[in-house]
Amino acid sequence: MKVIIVGATGTIGSAIMQSIGNRHEVVPVSFSKSTIKVDIADKSSISKMFETIGNVDALISATGLAKFGPLATLSDADFALGLQSKLMGQVNLVRLGMNHINDNGSFTLTSGILSRRPMEGSVAISLVNSALEGFGRAAALEMPRGIRINMVSPNWVVDTLKAFNMDPSIGTAADVVAQAYVRALEGTMTGEVIEAV
Amino acid sequence: MKVIIVGATGTIGSAIMQSIGNRHEVVPVSFSKSTIKVDIADKSSISKMFETIGNVDALISATGLAKFGPLATLSDADFALGLQSKLMGQVNLVRLGMNHINDNGSFTLTSGILSRRPMEGSVAISLVNSALEGFGRAAALEMPRGIRINMVSPNWVVDTLKAFNMDPSIGTAADVVAQAYVRALEGTMTGEVIEAV
Numbered sequence: 001m002k003v004i005i006v007g008a009t010g011t012i013g014s015a016i017m018q019s020i021g022n023r024h025e026v027v028p029v030s031f032s033k034s035t036i037k038v039d040i041a042d043k044s045s046i047s048k049m050f051e052t053i054g055n056v057d058a059l060i061s062a063t064g065l066a067k068f069g070p071l072a073t074l075s076d077a078d079f080a081l082g083l084q085s086k087l088m089g090q091v092n093l094v095r096l097g098m099n100h101i102n103d104n105g106s107f108t109l110t111s112g113i114l115s116r117r118p119m120e121g122s123v124a125i126s127l128v129n130s131a132l133e134g135f136g137r138a139a140a141l142e143m144p145r146g147i148r149i150n151m152v153s154p155n156w157v158v159d160t161l162k163a164f165n166m167d168p169s170i171g172t173a174a175d176v177v178a179q180a181y182v183r184a185l186e187g188t189m190t191g192e193v194i195e196a197v
Numbered sequence: 198m199k200v201i202i203v204g205a206t207g208t209i210g211s212a213i214m215q216s217i218g219n220r221h222e223v224v225p226v227s228f229s230k231s232t233i234k235v236d237i238a239d240k241s242s243i244s245k246m247f248e249t250i251g252n253v254d255a256l257i258s259a260t261g262l263a264k265f266g267p268l269a270t271l272s273d274a275d276f277a278l279g280l281q282s283k284l285m286g287q288v289n290l291v292r293l294g295m296n297h298i299n300d301n302g303s304f305t306l307t308s309g310i311l312s313r314r315p316m317e318g319s320v321a322i323s324l325v326n327s328a329l330e331g332f333g334r335a336a337a338l339e340m341p342r343g344i345r346i347n348m349v350s351p352n353w354v355v356d357t358l359k360a361f362n363m364d365p366s367i368g369t370a371a372d373v374v375a376q377a378y379v380r381a382l383e384g385t386m387t388g389e390v391i392e393a394v
Contacts, residue, residue, distance in 0.1 A: 043273075071295075071335075071336055072295070072341075079288070083280055087328075088280075091276070095268070114335070115331050118334050118338060118388075119335075120338050123335040123336050125335075127288070127335070130330055130331025130332070130334075131324045131327050131331065133327055134311075134312050134324050134326060134328065135323060135324040137315050137327075138320040138322075138324070141315055141317050142318075144269075
C-alpha cells in the first residue's frame with residue numbers, strides 16, 4: 001500500500017515508519033523536517049499536500065498540537081490551539097482526503113489516553129482527544145468506497161515521559177504503540193478507538 | 198439551592214424547570230425568551246449573565262447549537278458552529294462560572310447520545326458531544342471548593358423526534374430525561390456522563 005504518514009518525524013510517527021516501511025510504500029510528511037511538509041491547521045496546506053502526493057491507499061496521522069495546563073489558567077488561545085491543530089487539523093485531513101484515498105483504503109487518526117483517563121492539567125487535551133473519537137465513530141458511517149477510519153489512542157510514550165521528567169514506568173514503548181497503527185492500517189475494523197497501552 | 202438553568206425554555210430545559218422548580222430557587226436563562234438572556238457563544242454575554250444573577254449553587258446547561266448534516270457537505274462554518282456554541286459555549290459557562298458557584302455547588306452540562314451512538318449525518322454533533330464528555334471528565338479533577346461537574350447525555354427526546362418527523366418510539370420522554378439532571382444536581386457524583394435513556 002502507498003501510505004502517507006503525517007507527523008512522520010515525531011516520536012510515534014518515527015516508530016510507525018520503522019514498523020511499516022519495509023512492506024509498504026511510505027510517504028513521510030511533517031511540519032518542518034520532511035521533504036513534503038504540511039501545516040494541518042491550514043486547509044490550503046493540506047490541499048497542497050494531496051496535490052503533491054496524489055492518491056494513496058491510506059493516511060496515518062500522528063500529529064497535532066494541544067495545550068497542557070490548568071483549567072484556571074488556560075486562555076481562549078490555548079483552547080483554540082487544540083481545536084484548530086490536533087482536532088480540526090485531523091478532521092480536515094479526512095474531509096480533504098476523502099477524495100484522495102483509493103477504494104477500500106483507510107484513515108488512522110490519533111487521539112490519546114487522556115480522553116478516557118484525564119489528569120490535572122489535561123482538560124484542553126482531553127476535550128480534543130474525546131472529540132476525535134466521537135468524530136471518527138460517526139465519520140466511519142459515511143466513508144465512501146469501502147474506506148475505513150479508526151482512531152488510535154496511545155498511552156503516554158516512554159520517550160515522552162522521559163522528555164517531561166515524568167516517571168517512564170507508566171509509559172508504553174513507541175514501537176508497541178506503533179503496532180496499534182499497523183493493526184488499524186492492515187486490519188478490517190472501522191469506527192474503532194484502538195487503545196495502544 | 199439557587200440554580201441557573203441555561204436553555205430554560207427549550208424542550209429539555211422546560212422539563213428540568215418543572216422537575217425542580219418546586220424545591221429549588223430556579224433562575225431561568227435563555228437566548229431570547231427569558232427575562233435574563235445569554236448568548237453562550239459570546240463570552241461577554243456569559244460574564245454579563247453572572248454579573249446580573251450573582252453567585253449561585255448550581256448551573257445547569259441544556260443548550261447549544263451544532264449542525265446535523267452529511268460529512269461530505271458540512272462546511273467549515275458548520276463545524277465552527279458546534280465548536281463555538283454547544284462546545285466552547287458550555288466550556289465557557291464553566292470557565293467563567295467557576296468564580297460564581299458557591300462551595301460544594303455543581304455544573305451540569307449537556308452532551309448527547311450521538312457521542313457514543315452516531316448516525317449518518319451526526320459527525321459534527323458527535324464530535325462536539327464527545328468533546329464535552331472529555332472536557333467534563335478532566336475538569337472534574339480541577340474544580341475548586343468541592344464543586345462538581347457532570348454531563349448528561351440525553352437520548353433523543355420524543356418531542357424532538359416528532360418535530361423532525363422521525364419515529365418517536367425510539368425516544369425518551371422529556372420528563373424522564375430531566376430526571377438525569379436532577380440526579381446530577383442533587384447527587385454527589387462528579388466527572389460522570391449520565392446517560393438519560
